[in-house]
Amino acid sequence: MNNKEIIEKAKTSHILSKEQLVSILADKNISSFLFKSADEVRQQFVGDEVHLRGLIEFSNICRCNCFYCGLRKDNNNIKRYRLEAEKIINIAKTAKAYGYKTVVLQSGEDAFFNTDKMTEIIKAIKQLNLAVTLSLGEKTKEEYKAYKEAGADRYLLRIETTDKSLYTKLHPNMSFDNRVQCLYNLKELGYEVGTGCLVGLPQQTIEMLADDILFFKELDADMIGLGPFIPSPDTPLKKEKGGTLDISLKVMALTRILLPDINIPATTAMETLDYNGRIMALQSGANVVMPDVTEETYKKMYSIYPGKAGLNNTPEEYKKNITLKIEKLGRTISNGYGFHTRRQNSSL
Numbered sequence: 438m439n440n441k442e443i444i445e446k447a448k449t450s451h452i453l454s455k456e457q458l459v460s461i462l463a464d465k466n467i468s469s470f471l472f473k474s475a476d477e478v479r480q481q482f483v484g485d486e487v488h489l490r491g492l493i494e495f496s497n498i499c500r501c502n503c504f505y506c507g508l509r510k511d512n513n514n515i516k517r518y519r520l521e522a523e524k525i526i527n528i529a530k531t532a533k534a535y536g537y538k539t540v541v542l543q544s545g546e547d548a549f550f551n552t553d554k555m556t557e558i559i560k561a562i563k564q565l566n567l568a569v570t571l572s573l574g575e576k577t578k579e580e581y582k583a584y585k586e587a588g589a590d591r592y593l594l595r596i597e598t599t600d601k602s603l604y605t606k607l608h609p610n611m612s613f614d615n616r617v618q619c620l621y622n623l624k625e626l627g628y629e630v631g632t633g634c635l636v637g638l639p640q641q642t643i644e645m646l647a648d649d650i651l652f653f654k655e656l657d658a659d660m661i662g663l664g665p666f667i668p669s670p671d672t673p674l675k676k677e678k679g680g681t682l683d684i685s686l687k688v689m690a691l692t693r694i695l696l697p698d699i700n701i702p703a704t705t706a707m708e709t710l711d712y713n714g715r716i717m718a719l720q721s722g723a724n725v726v727m728p729d730v731t732e733e734t735y736k737k738m739y740s741i742y743p744g745k746a747g748l749n750n751t752p753e754e755y756k757k758n759i760t761l762k763i764e765k766l767g768r769t770i771s772n773g774y775g776f777h778t779r780r781q782n783s784s785l
Contacts, residue, residue, distance in 0.1 A: 440467050444474050447694050458647035462687055475690035475722035482697040483724050485768045488775030489759070490539040490570060490702075491532030491730040491752075494739040495520040499545025501574070503597075504607045505635065507669035507740045508545045514671045516738050519549060522558050529562045532730045535756050538774045539568040541593070541727055546574040555580075556587035563588035568774045570631070575615060578622040585626050590776070592623045593631035593662060598638060599652045600645045607638065620656060629777050631660030631700075636688050637680015638666050646688055654695045659777040660725075661692050661699060664706030667742035682710045686721045693722030698778045700725045708746035715746075716762055725775065726763070728755045 438446070440461050447453050453461075461467055496519040499508045507515060520528075529540045540562060544550065550558075555573070562569055570591035571584060581592070596616060598604050604613040623630045634649040635641075653661050665680030685707060693701055702725040703718030711717065715726065729736050730752040737748055747755050760770060 440464050441470055444471055444694070448474055448478055451695050451697055453650075453691065453695060455644070455647045455651060458650055458691060459643055461691065462643040462646060462684065468683055468687060471687060471690045472717075472721035475693040476720055478694050478697050479701075479722045479724055483700070483778060486724070486771035486773075486775075487719065487763050487768050488539070488700065488725045488771045488773075489537055489756070490541050490725065490727045490775070491529075491535065491537035492541045492543060492727045493525060493528050493532070494543050494729065494731045494736055495525045495528075496544035496547040496550065497735075497739045498547040498549070499574075500548060501546050501611065502609050503611075504609075504673045505597075505638065505666060505669070507671050507742060509672060512671040515740060518735055518738050519547060520735065522554060522561075525558055526561045528730055528732070529565060529567060531752065533565050533567055535730065535752065536770075537567070537728075537730070538772070539570060539590075540730075541570040541572060543572040543593075552580050552583045556583050559584060559587040559589050568776070572631075575611075575619050578626070581619075581622055581626055581628070585628060589628070590774075591629040591631060591660065593633075593660060594619055594623065595631075595633040595635075595662060596620070596649070596652065597633075597635050598641060598645060599634070599649045600641070603638065603640055603645065606640075624656070629659035630656070631662060632656065632658050633660075633662040633664075634688070635666040635680070636663060636685040637678070639674060639677045643684075646684075650688060650691050650695060653692055658696065659699055660701070661689075661696065662702050662704055663689055663692070664704035665710055667706055667709060667744075669740070669742045671740075682707060682714055682717070686717060689718060689723065690721045700775060700777060702727055705729075705746050706742070709742070709744055715759075716766065719763070719766060719768065726759050728752070728759055730755075
């Protein structure tokens with residue numbers, strides 16, 4: 438079978454071997470057919486609604502030193518900030534006023550926000566009748582359990598790469614095995630679990646990307662967030678080439694075909710590489726957008742990589758712009774909470 442026939446078959450079987458994934462990723466002439474196929478799978482399994490999640494970046498302080506991230510501990514060129522609990526909760530109230538049904542609480546791995554502080558914030562936001570997604574990095578199973586009991590619904594922890602050797606090179610003093618264990622702990626505790634990868638990391642091969650996609654399938658993830666690696670000038674990888682939009686979209690499209698009913702965001706990094714990157718993602722399998730509702734002053738300091746799209750838009754402008762783009766595609770903004778269709782959550 439050629440790659441078009443392989444993709445056509447996978448649209449119903451949702452199975453691809455590593456060899457098939459590698460062949461498709463390497464095929465420079467398959468992109469448009471692959472993206473159209475992923476879009477058809479998306480429409481069949483999750484429909485035309487796009488779920489908006491309000492992103493709150495509440496601290497850029499991080500104990501980690503990941504080589505690709507501008508928030509890394511050893512970056513002395515970044516102005517650090519940490520929002521108070523009351524401020525975080527007020528931003529969540531603003532997000533609700535904009536019509537968002539989910540907020541995503543994201544930060545560096547900031548030890549100031551211990552279990553008690555985080556559970557208080559989660560409980561207060563749940564009182565607003567919002568779904569809560571957390572993206573706080575690696576925690577103990579007990580901490581994850583406490584967040585869940587406080588009302589957290591989803592947790593996003595990107596694996597970044599499933600190649601253990603590459604992971605170790607990029608994450609000093611961190612454990613690949615612990616990262617994987619965190620994801621399985623989250624699953625066991627009943628979270629909707631999100632993960633994902635960076636595409637275009639130095640020394641990353643398409644074989645590694647194929648393994649990443651197969652890992653998402655093995656984990657049976659509920660959400661996959663991925664995007665191109667964009668070098669930050671304040672990191673050890675500042676002179677590296679970075680990833681491309683095409684290969685990032687191919688990884689995303691293949692993920693949609695293998696995991697047909699999950700939630701996949703059209704990420705900011707894609708729009709950073711191309712003004713229409715987010716639209717292209719929504720036409721290639723994505724069904725979620727996470728507009729930043731953090732105040733402009735702070736979101737500019739949450740500098741994981743340079744040139745992040747939407748930095749100069751107010752939350753109101755951001756919502757208006759993305760709504761117009763979505764409606765131009767003939768899609769609609771969801772009024773629901775956007776839980777994984779196979780595992781509808783009734784806790785709200």
